[in-house]
Amino acid sequence: MEIQRICDVRFGGGAVPSWDYALKGLDQESGIQLDVMQWGAEAFKDSLRHAYQNDPLPEERLSDMVQHILYAMYAVGVMDWKEKIMVDTGEGFDLVDLSLPQGQDQLIDEIAQVNPNTIDVLQTGNAVHMPWKDKVKAILQAWFPGQGDAPAIAEILTGQVNPSGKLPLTFPTDLDQTPRPSLAGLGTPWGTPTTIIYNEGADVGYRWYANRKLSPMISFGYGLSYTHFEISHFKIEHKNKLQFSVTVKNTGAMKGAEVPQLYLEKWNETHRFRLVAFDKIELQPGESKTIHFAIDPRLIADFDWKNQHWRVNKGIYTFAIGNSSTHLVERITLELKENIFKD
Template structure:
């Protein structure tokens, strides 16, 4: 009888957690570290990427699979080897080097963020963690939560939006889910990793107070909730110092003020000097990608000469061991069967929870009486697009379609565009058997428009591929798709546009489209879910986790710093907007976006009861939500701070996803994190006492009546 992985891993993780509760991980780590030789200690502080690239050959021990990272264990002390896997959106198989090895491909991080659903994040994290363990991996390189400061960032699709409360909360719950399966999760990339262009040499420049109130606040929330075993530092510089050798970020903030107990691992190829150990880095990973194996013999020589204190080496080792034991990793994981069918259902639920209905002039959901429908573009006859780079997953639901645009260098594989099997066209035909549904690939706008003119309605699928290592040059849809959509709209007024993108895009055709669905990169089950939403089988409930600008000119940096310059060219990226990221910046500048943060439509209607507030140790907000329509659905009421002693501002201070049947009401109570009311001043959080105004909202642009509460002054350290 086949063992169901999800249940078996859950029971195993419960046993491991019970064991760890009786054997303090700090004490066990200290006990084992004291028994180690200097060579054994040094050996735990670096690891290879067990894959040989041309010019970057490395000796891979027998039995170690092609994966992201490997650090040998110490058998005589029972310390297991560390096997890391890329896994932002599912278990990656780099270059498909592990033959026939597939995994459940989850939707993109932005789609998860659009769900505004911590429970869903935890469920996804647990599923990916279970698959990692079943494949023999014990470290998952997930937990991506850099804030989306630029809508052209090629890795925004992996992350969780522009707001620190939303991103930190979802990242923390995903990490918690992963580690419940006995697999360590990282949180990454620490910190201010805001663009892929010149990512090794871009210097992110920002005031300390602004950094604390934005990106670092998101990381802190994620760490508090998820307790990740490791923090992965970033490639970029922060205020003049490389993130992986940044004494202020790693020693003062992370390990000092935050009292973080885990270890700091480098990103692959992010270490420039052995001095990074003193600056707070504990482990050099993928060291063959660096100029030197700094944490190998160079470190051993400095320790032997007394130039690096042995206590610092011991501290790094204890941090690594402590995280292994805290999560319950005491041995190697043998491969186990995976119930991909059960996990596909979780990927399906995830896509259902985060696809966003941006616009609907009454054309959706599609009527069962729809007869002559033309589907155009986006490879909709085959499947759905996914983002590229280290997060790329080889899906479990069938062979993908791979587009090779051509590239060179060690990251050439990152340029491959992968479409996951599961055709939206086929799913629509199955859902609407009485309709005639035809397809045009959209290569010729004129030909597609001619067919569109003869159809009752048109569904255009538009795609924009994003990936690690590169940023978009603009917010426009590539390869003439804006022109294609405009031609379709001119030929047929009944136009629905489905967007598969990794970022916000501009929409010059918006007024001519009757409906727009933001499907993001919806994962391996996304084709079915898009059809379910178009036909009304699923009521859309996603809300935007990023702001859609009308133009890039509404952002602080209309020109992307460094775009087009030779690799490794130093460039400064001045984050003069400070903590006013995304919707906060739009509110501060009085700009009107194309679509606001938090926006999303439903096939039912919700009403929000009056908001009440009271102040105590924290501000408590209370309100009622009612489904006033005729369909079951999920609402995401949002709470914003909009005025503080006469200062106009916008800060998301609370949210909750709630599922209601028609006529059902629910009263919700949320406590506001004091840091969302405060400013960072002189090394402390400080709340200015006085009158604070809060609103209950459908988005960052559609507010209810404010409620005012008097909040006492308060100052405290981290």
């Protein structure tokens, strides 16, 4: 029950006009209706905080939902508004590190020690460190799915729906793998001007890790399901038009979807990693289909600012197919001529 209360606070969404909506029995509706109809209204938790601190009404008049929020806010320290470095998530916050806020990593670790059959559902907006990942049976990355998150997650956990998502970002092993291991201006008063230099150029996201040959904890494009797939027969169909094909087969016992991902891996023996095409295909058990890719030449080209045109440089290009940025199963090497074009 305590875990549920913490989740109510950390992952609850929505804004309502005033804190007394919950007292009038509108707490189950206001988040859904007013996010859409009256966005921009006063945030619920701030008004509730002031009302609770000023004590304008007896606590027994608060609804069960409000009591849960108050208890959880106090328990995880959200009611402590002293000047300090806060670990928080949401718009307007920079993450200090990759840990879950308010001691939740320790909580999960202790639960997993008591019950090794623990499944952890992460509702986060970014990558997290997960020091307990080897102690739990499974991890479901749910992000912030909105008002219908409970039934959606339940359907996945009970096998009614086959999870077929892929990670849109990389989970590093630690902060040292990231472009900025330390947060500029950390601990300075709110509003202090801070300069952050972004010097990684085009090597953002998965390219940062790939082009530096770093092995992340979980790679971009990764995702499991309740079935298995085989990716094979990677072929070039038209070299000059950069057209490829690949066959995907569901080798498991359940209907599911796979996302074959086509990457440029090397150019003239220089590591130049980039996702150039992908597709999602849903297959019945035993079913196989062939997918066709046509690569936009700008994805392997450089832009000439002086002459205002694109240039595919002459050389040897290696393309790889797989189901994540670090699980590539087949490769094709092509020799391409120089190609200059406007758009």
